Each structure stands twice: as C-alpha cells, then as structure tokens.
Amino acid sequence: MGDIHNVGRTIRDARTAAGLTQRDLADLSGISERTVRAIETGTGNPALAAVAAAANTLGLRLAAS
Template sequence: MMERLENRTGRIIPLMDRSVGNDAMAVGQAIRAARRESGLTQTQLGELVGLSDRTVREIEKGGGGSSLGAVSAAANALGLHIAAS
C-alpha cells in the first residue's frame, strides 16, 4: 500500500516512508507549499478551517501531534487530498 497526496492540479506527492513521522513531515511540507501558493498566512488558513495558527504551524512542521481531522481540514481547504492506495 502506498500513500500519496494529490493537489487540485493532479500532482501526486508519494509518501514512501511508512514511518508516521516522515509521512507527517511530507504532508506538512505539502500543506505549507499549497498555503503559500494560495497566498494565505497560517492565521488566515486557520480562520478558514477553524484552527488556531499554532495548530497550522504544528501541521506544517509535521510534528505528528495534530489530529487527522485538523490535517484533513487544512489539506482539503487548499485543494489537497490525502489518499491511501
């Protein structure tokens, strides 16, 4: 099974390493890149999805302490979709 991220343009970001920490970092990096591409600050993204800017920072750092719901909300707001295949 290979996990991946796909953004609204169809670009797929494979998550090859099965360790949670590395996957969280890859997801966080993808969310940060998409947020910056969208021209949003961490505070603006947080307000958009009902998260604090601190939570958005944690997600982007890939610390793994954020809930799956928070990560999914941030990703979906930016047009990213987390999928397992």
C-alpha cells in the same frame, strides 16, 4: 515519520502558493494557528480531522499510502 513531514510540507507549499498566511489558513479551516504550525512542521500531535480540514481548505486530498 517522513510521511508526516511530507504532508506538512505539501500543505505549507499549497498555502504559500495560495498567498495565505498561517492565520488565514487557520481561520478558513476552523483550526488554530498553532495547529497549522504543528501540521506544517510535523511537530506536536494534531488531530487527523485538523490535518484534513487544512488540506481540504487548500483543495488537497489526503490518501492512504
């Protein structure tokens, strides 16, 4: 479960470093603001495609560990 929180934290840190709000990231990624919030907090069950969309928007790359 720690990995989920680490991914969310990384996405949140990249979003804030880019000066984007959760709504901005949602709009740019084509996902809902609620989904962005779920990804960043490690709650709910966001689809992998949604996590990948948010990461890609921020220039991050998901990799299996």
